[in-house]
Amino acid sequence: MDDYQYEREEDRRALWIKDFPPVSLSGVSKFRHWLFPALGAVVILVLIIAVGASNTKMSNRLWSVEQSNSNLSNVIQSLNASLQQAQETAKEVQKLKFIVENNKDQLTSVSEALKQLSVVDSLSKSIASLKCSLEHFIKNSSATGGCCPFNWDLFGSSCYYFSSLSLSWNGSKDWCEKEGSHLVILTTNEEWDFVTHHTMPNPFWVGLTDGRTGRWEWVNQTPYIIERRRWMPGQPDSWTGHGLHGNEDCAQLHSSGRLNDMHCSKQLRYICQKHSLRG
Ligand SMILES: [Ca+2]
DSSP: OOOHHHHHHHHHHHHHHSOOOOOOOHHHHHHHHHHHHHHHHHHHHHHHHHHHHHHHHHHHHHHHHHHHHHHHHHHHHHHHHHHHHHHHHHHHHHHHHHHHHTTTHHHHHHHHHHHHHHHHHHHHHHHHHHHHHHHHHHHHHOOOOOOOOOTEEEEEEEEEOOSSBBHHHHHHHHHHTTTTTOOOOSSHHHHHHHHHHTTTTTTTEEEEEEEETSSEEEEEBBBOOOOOGGGOOTTOOOOTTTTTOOOOOEEEEEEESSSSEETTSSSSSSEEEOOOBOO
């Protein structure tokens, strides 16, 4: 190796040393110096986070428990209120029981009185009959027809009621039945004359219908055979053009005193009939 080559070799080594300086032992020492505190800090941070999370969970549990306690308190309050109410009701029941026991005798008396009402009703009819006999005796009347209630007219052995109010045919039928009577049944010429004398010129319901079987019958279900002279011309016509749905199934005494079939819901005056009281 000549000098030139040696110098070049030296230069090359110098360059190599300059490019890659040797690792300093003081840098490793510094890294080690910070490594453990950093790890410690990380561990502490992790511990803080863990404890925080644990605290949050605990807080949530505590809140749930508090809520449960609150609900339980409400339930207990409700139960106490219900219990108090039940106790008050029980006291009221006891009071009622006491009152009923004390008034048992009176209640028995009321019950007996109610039982006797039917007897009183029968007695009332007997008194009315007796009154009728006395009236006949006082008037020295030989009439054998009997007596009628106030506002009812006697004819033959029947009493007749000519209403001033208007009802449907069924309403009229019910009204008569409540009074112990029925819608009028006309069989003899005398009855027709008597009744029409009272009704004309007003229309009245009579106890005639074909609504039950399609054939005309009286309210006591006696069949009725049509007499043309008793009906208005062209009647019965079972007219359906009145807008009331259905046929005309009920008979009215027309203003002319003759019959016409009419829709049963029509509101008309009515005639009731029942047996007179025997004097
Ligand atoms: Ca008609």
